[in-house]
Amino acid sequence: MSIPLNIDWQQILLHMCNFVILAGGLYFLLFKPVKNFMDQRTAYYQGMDKAAADKMKQAEEHEQEYRRRLDDADSEISRKKEQASKDAEKIAETILNEANRQRERIIAEAQKEAGREKEKMLQDAKEEIVELAMAATVKMLHGEAVSHE
Amino acid sequence: MSGKKRVTGVVVWLCITLVLLVCGLLIGAPAVKHESIREAMKDAVLHGSNRISLLGITDVNPALISAFTITGVILFVSAVIRIFVIPRFRYVPGKFQLLLEQAVGFFDNLAKSNSPHRNRFLGAYIFAAGVYIFIGTLFELFGLQGVTTEGASIALPAPLSDINAAISMGCLSYLAILSGGIVGNGFRGIGSTLKDFSLPISMSFRLFGALLSGLLVTELVYHYTYLSILLPVAVGIMFTLLHALIQTYVLTMLTALFYGEVSEPHEKAKIKQKKNQALT
Numbered sequence: 069m070s071i072p073l074n075i076d077w078q079q080i081l082l083h084m085c086n087f088v089i090l091a092g093g094l095y096f097l098l099f100k101p102v103k104n105f106m107d108q109r110t111a112y113y114q115g116m117d118k119a120a121a122d123k124m125k126q127a128e129e130h131e132q133e134y135r136r137r138l139d140d141a142d143s144e145i146s147r148k149k150e151q152a153s154k155d156a157e158k159i160a161e162t163i164l165n166e167a168n169r170q171r172e173r174i175i176a177e178a179q180k181e182a183g184r185e186k187e188k189m190l191q192d193a194k195e196e197i198v199e200l201a202m203a204a205t206v207k208m209l210h211g212e213a214v215s216h217e
Numbered sequence: 218m219s220g221k222k223r224v225t226g227v228v229v230w231l232c233i234t235l236v237l238l239v240c241g242l243l244i245g246a247p248a249v250k251h252e253s254i255r256e257a258m259k260d261a262v263l264h265g266s267n268r269i270s271l272l273g274i275t276d277v278n279p280a281l282i283s284a285f286t287i288t289g290v291i292l293f294v295s296a297v298i299r300i301f302v303i304p305r306f307r308y309v310p311g312k313f314q315l316l317l318e319q320a321v322g323f324f325d326n327l328a329k330s331n332s333p334h335r336n337r338f339l340g341a342y343i344f345a346a347g348v349y350i351f352i353g354t355l356f357e358l359f360g361l362q363g364v365t366t367e368g369a370s371i372a373l374p375a376p377l378s379d380i381n382a383a384i385s386m387g388c389l390s391y392l393a394i395l396s397g398g399i400v401g402n403g404f405r406g407i408g409s410t411l412k413d414f415s416l417p418i419s420m421s422f423r424l425f426g427a428l429l430s431g432l433l434v435t436e437l438v439y440h441y442t443y444l445s446i447l448l449p450v451a452v453g454i455m456f457t458l459l460h461a462l463i464q465t466y467v468l469t470m471l472t473a474l475f476y477g478e479v480s481e482p483h484e485k486a487k488i489k490q491k492k493n494q495a496l497t
Contacts, residue, residue, distance in 0.1 A: 074263045074264055074380070075380055075381060075384065076278070076381055078275070079277055079278060079281055079379075079381040079382075080381045080384050080385045080388070081385075082277070082281055083281065083284055083376070083379075083381055083382045083384075083385035083386070084385040084388070084389055086281075086284045086285060086288050087284075087288075087345070087346075087349060087385065087386065087389060088389075089288060089292075090287075090288040090291060090292065090345055090348075090349055091341070091342060091345035091346075091349075093288075093291075093292040093295060094291065094292075094295060094341075094344065094345045094348060095341045095344075095345065097292065097295035097296055097298070097299040098295045098298060098299065098317070098321070098344075099321055099340070099341050099344045099345075100341075101299060101303045102303065102306075102317050102318060102321040103321055103325060103340075105303065105306050106318055106321065106322065109308050112308065
């Protein structure tokens with residue numbers, strides 16, 4: 069019994085064999101190498117993309133780190149400023165106290181010196197008065213003696 | 218200046234056309250055809266009379282010789298490309314490299330989009346099938362001649378216009394789909410593939426019908442001298458180029474679609490896999 073449309077199993081198998089050879093050959097000669105190349109290129113660009121993303125992330129981290137450091141530096145500066153201000157106030161107070169003490173000491177010394185000067189002047193005046201009195205007495209006595217003579 | 222060039226071009230073109238027309242008419246009556254149009258068209262469908270000897274072993278349909286020729290040419294060109302072109306591929310592709318990448322990428326993406334789970338074999342298969350159908354259909358445009366066992370000269374047809382080639386293509390595609398079902402889902406995959414038992418028949422006869430219709434119309438047009446002026450340009454484009462593109466797309470698309478459907482992991486297997494992942 070003949071098969072309709074002259075279907076021939078032998079030729080079907082030969083066509084299949086032909087296609088299997090073609091498919092295998094195309095896979096090894098064209099499909100696989102081209103696909104491998106495309107995959108390799110995709111991997112290359114993905115690697116570049118990933119490296120760029122990593123660098124970007126790293127840069128962002130650095131930026132954040134620098135910002136944090138900058139903030140720390142600002143707070144450090146204000147803290148040091150405050151500390152310096154306190155130190156300056158303390159030093160100024162110390163200097164002022166010292167000046168006050170010195171002033172009081174100078175005044176006390178000046179007062180003592182003035183007292184001493186006053187004493188001395190009084191003493192000198194007393195001595196001078198005594199001397200004057202004695203000179204006057206001598207002069208008087210000498211005048212009386214002359215007149216008696 | 219450009220207007221003058223254009224006029225010269227048109228004049229040259231008209232002269233060439235006129236000379237060819239005159240030559241065609243002066244050559245005289247066409248050679249005596251060994252068969253009528255009725256016989257030629259019947260033979261195109263049934264391949265009853267025009268057979269070619271396959272290296273003296275057996276007589277086969279001309280389409281088988283076409284298939285072997287196409288395979289030889291494709292493999293030779295592929296080998297040349299593999300040796301001389303692919304090693305010089307660059308990351309920024311040239312025109313020819315782009316063409317190759319587009320061809321491979323198109324079928325690979327078709328496989329990936331229709332069968333996301335398992336697509337490496339499918340991509341290679343539909344690439345080969347696509348190249349075979351496309352180049353095989355365009356092959357008839359070259360009008361390569363073969364000598365029949367009766368000593369007559371005939372133009373080698375597109376391989377897939379032969380029912381045997383179409384059946385082999387349809388059956389191979391079905392087997393490829395079946396293999397995807399087995400690898401993807403085991404016995405369940407076989408079941409779901411066998412469910413579509415009409416697939417090889419529909420695939421085979423779709424290819425055969427589409428390419429045969431083109432062949433018959435082309436045969437009809439080329440059989441008469443008076444129809445062979447200007448008309449073959451439209452016929453060649455309509456029934457060869459478009460068929461080449463459409464049939465390539467249809468068969469590869471259907472194969473990828475069914476392959477993806479039968480090789481998709483079953484729901485229970487997915488749940489089990491998720492459970493295992495959760496446990497680990």
